[in-house]
Amino acid sequence: MGLLRYTLWRLAQAIPVLIGIITITFFLANQIPGDPVEIMLGPSPAQEQVEAIRARYGLDRPAYQRFLTYLAGVATGDLGQSIYYDRPVLEMILLRLPVTLYLTVSAFIFAIVTAIPLGVISAKRRNKPADHVSRIVSLIGVSTPSFWIGLMLIIVFAFYLGWFPARGLPLPWASPADIRGAETQLQVVRTSLYHLAMPMVALGTLQMAQITRIERSSMVESLQGEYVKLARAYGVSESKIVRKHAFQVAQLPVITIVGLGLSTALGGAVLTETVFEIQGMGRLIITAINNQDYELIMGTTFMFGVAFVIGVIITDVAYAYIDPRVAYGDES
Amino acid sequence: MTEPLLSVRDLKTQFFTEDGTVRAVDGISFDVYEGEIVGLVGESGAGKSVATSSILRLVDSPGEIVGGEIEFKGETIFGLEEGDAGELRPRDEMLTETQMRKRIRGREIAIIFQDPMESLNPVFTVGGQLREFIEINRDLDPAEAKEEAIDMLREVGIPAPESRYDEYPHQFSGGMRQRVLIAMALACQPDLIIADEPTTALDVTVEGEILEMVTALQEKYDTSFIWVTHDMSVVAEICDRVNVMYLGEIIEQAEVDDLFYDTKHPYTSALLDSMPRPDKTVDELRPIEGVMPEAINPPSGCRFHSRCPEAREVCREVHPDLRDLSDEGEATHTGACVKHDAFDVGYGDSPAIETETGSGFSAGLTETGGEAE
Numbered sequence: 001m002g003l004l005r006y007t008l009w010r011l012a013q014a015i016p017v018l019i020g021i022i023t024i025t026f027f028l029a030n031q032i033p034g035d036p037v038e039i040m041l042g043p044s045p046a047q048e049q050v051e052a053i054r055a056r057y058g059l060d061r062p063a064y065q066r067f068l069t070y071l072a073g074v075a076t077g078d079l080g081q082s083i084y085y086d087r088p089v090l091e092m093i094l095l096r097l098p099v100t101l102y103l104t105v106s107a108f109i110f111a112i113v114t115a116i117p118l119g120v121i122s123a124k125r126r127n128k129p130a131d132h133v134s135r136i137v138s139l140i141g142v143s144t145p146s147f148w149i150g151l152m153l154i155i156v157f158a159f160y161l162g163w164f165p166a167r168g169l170p171l172p173w174a175s176p177a178d179i180r181g182a183e184t185q186l187q188v189v190r191t192s193l194y195h196l197a198m199p200m201v202a203l204g205t206l207q208m209a210q211i212t213r214i215e216r217s218s219m220v221e222s223l224q225g226e227y228v229k230l231a232r233a234y235g236v237s238e239s240k241i242v243r244k245h246a247f248q249v250a251q252l253p254v255i256t257i258v259g260l261g262l263s264t265a266l267g268g269a270v271l272t273e274t275v276f277e278i279q280g281m282g283r284l285i286i287t288a289i290n291n292q293d294y295e296l297i298m299g300t301t302f303m304f305g306v307a308f309v310i311g312v313i314i315t316d317v318a319y320a321y322i323d324p325r326v327a328y329g330d331e332s
Numbered sequence: 333m334t335e336p337l338l339s340v341r342d343l344k345t346q347f348f349t350e351d352g353t354v355r356a357v358d359g360i361s362f363d364v365y366e367g368e369i370v371g372l373v374g375e376s377g378a379g380k381s382v383a384t385s386s387i388l389r390l391v392d393s394p395g396e397i398v399g400g401e402i403e404f405k406g407e408t409i410f411g412l413e414e415g416d417a418g419e420l421r422p423r424d425e426m427l428t429e430t431q432m433r434k435r436i437r438g439r440e441i442a443i444i445f446q447d448p449m450e451s452l453n454p455v456f457t458v459g460g461q462l463r464e465f466i467e468i469n470r471d472l473d474p475a476e477a478k479e480e481a482i483d484m485l486r487e488v489g490i491p492a493p494e495s496r497y498d499e500y501p502h503q504f505s506g507g508m509r510q511r512v513l514i515a516m517a518l519a520c521q522p523d524l525i526i527a528d529e530p531t532t533a534l535d536v537t538v539e540g541e542i543l544e545m546v547t548a549l550q551e552k553y554d555t556s557f558i559w560v561t562h563d564m565s566v567v568a569e570i571c572d573r574v575n576v577m578y579l580g581e582i583i584e585q586a587e588v589d590d591l592f593y594d595t596k597h598p599y600t601s602a603l604l605d606s607m608p609r610p611d612k613t614v615d616e617l618r619p620i621e622g623v624m625p626e627a628i629n630p631p632s633g634c635r636f637h638s639r640c641p642e643a644r645e646v647c648r649e650v651h652p653d654l655r656d657l658s659d660e661g662e663a664t665h666t667g668a669c670v671k672h673d674a675f676d677v678g679y680g681d682s683p684a685i686e687t688e689t690g691s692g693f694s695a696g697l698t699e700t701g702g703e704a705e
Contacts, residue, residue, distance in 0.1 A: 227453040232437070233443045233445075235434060236464070249453065324455060324457075325500070
């Protein structure tokens with residue numbers, strides 16, 4: 001019961017944060033030198049044409065008025081009109097967001113599934129060969145940019161070996177008619193997974209490395225805890241100590257890193273999508289910035305903000321779920 | 333007397349560090365008989381806790397038991413023999429690691445740690461932890477173990493044990509957590525409980541309650557205890573026999589009354605002088621001067637000589653062993669100090685040496701030290 005109320009409370013707290021994000025983005029975006037209309041119409045356009053377009057997108061009104069209009073729009077789910085695509089911003093985002101989520105979530109699953117066993121083994125065999133290997137791998141992973149990993153993967157596995165396709169990312173639930181060479185849904189899923197493999201590894205490696213490192217240090221600390229000594233002194237088997245007694249305590253810092261990593265990964269998705277030519281949110285935001293498409297910049301940034309806030313809330317709730325010491329706030 | 337429950341002979345535990353070998357426990361011997369509370373006393377760093385973890389064979393790396401024998405109820409917890417090539421190897425009858433885990437730890441010898449705040453796992457309920465250990469060590473199914481756990485919580489004086497069973501450690505006070513740890517030890521029905529400074533982290537009133545409770549429960553269950561402490565007043569309250577440790581060695585062994593009223597070793601006297609006693613009125617308490625030297629490079633001769641108010645030249649040269657200093661009859665009181673007649677090394681003729689107690693001050697100390705004899 002407490003957990004549900006706590007979740008709702010945290011969601012309510014997110015509202016002022018989001019308003020803050022909108023405010024800052026709005027005024028920053030408007031401060032960028034240059035003019036979307038000029039970009040749109042090319043050099044030396046006719047004055048009437050410029051004014052017509054300005055009026056159409058409301059750019060002729062003062063900033064504070066436009067801001068209030070925008071805020072009211074967001075409240076009702078209207079993120080405005082993209083100048084560049086000439087379509088509603090929300091429509092553009094809903095078109096691209098699933099691709100990015102598909103990529104990011106897969107990268108995270110890949111990261112967690114590989115990092116946690118690696119970190120635990122590393123901690124268990126501290127300062128032994130397995131530990132050294134895992135530490136070197138994670139050090140390389142932390143210090144290698146995701147786009148470079150992506151390029152290397154393309155060179156090796158797409159160009160030389162030809163095992164995986166290097167471009168695009170069809171969604172597994174796309175209609176078979178839209179995917180070349182696919183007739184059944186199963187084939188769509190297979191094609192999608194083939195396309196997913198390399199961008200997932202490219203994006204997930206940084207997360208994997210970070211989680212491995214924190215998992216290792218957290219487990220090392222936990223394994224030295226008094227409660228582990230106690231469990232040993234009461235005849236609990238070593239494997240159960242690792243799996244249960246030490247493991248659960250050690251996950252607390254890991255959850256923090258995973259939660260914060262969610263937003264880092266979205267940022268990383270921008271680069272990964274560029275390298276693999278994936279039509280996701282990352283590409284959308286780049287297009288928006290290149291064309292000074294105010295509404296689209298604000299819309300996409302807002303969505304990243306929402307994702308960040310959701311990541312933090314998931315972290316907090318997971319923390320409260322695992323650690324009984326976290327007060328739910330309604331107790332005081 | 334009958335066979336001891338636990339017999340430790342010449343136990344040596346060393347830590348192999350980069351700076352050298354730390355001889356944390358350096359040849360101690362003591363027995364624990366059925367139903368008695370045996371004290372293990374000394375300052376921090378004397379090797380008390382290492383001695384107790386050696387008994388469970390749970391010495392943390394880089395520490396290792398390097399010699400001696402530990403027998404418990406006829407089983408060999410630790411014992412070495414000389415191999416064909418003259419190397420030392422574990423004896424055949426020495427329990428394996430698995431046997432230690434399954435037959436000794438928790439089931440036969442349970443432990444209560446010093447810090448109740450850290451010893452319980454913060455992410456599991458108190459009842460769950462209790463139940464798990466009871467299940468493992470008494471072969472009960474979960475429902476029976478839960479019942480047993482609740483009974484035990486009631487026994488150690490935790491109010492409303494049924495509802496507190498599902499609470500987490502952070503919802504318990506320090507004293508209550510220590511009660512939980514005591515319940516844990518007793519619930520596994522071991523023959524021996526090692527209490528490693530269990531009341532040190534608690535305030536004095538809670539300490540008093542816990543000691544009272546332990547004394548009562550000890551009589552009820554007839555469990556033997558090894559009670560590790562640096563606090564002589566705790567010793568006076570609950571111990572039957574006492575071993576005083578200094579720098580990895582036992583320097584005095586006696587029944588509790590003899591230790592207090594017929595103190596043989598200056599270190600024991602110093603420990604006694606540093607605590608308030610209801611039976612003696614003193615103007616001020618005297619702390620023991622200086623700090624315990626490092627066990628990595630113990631002083632020559634008597635290890636206490638650098639801090640001893642009664643030290644003489646001979647103390648620097650002769651390393652005293654533990655000898656019988658009882659007045660008559662059975663050897664119930666042993667000590668390791670050359671000032672006694674049992675050591676014929678010329679203490680009387682040896683000149684006094686300056687120690688950390690300071691020259692001006694030492695005269696006064698020596699005077700009262702003599703009085704205590």
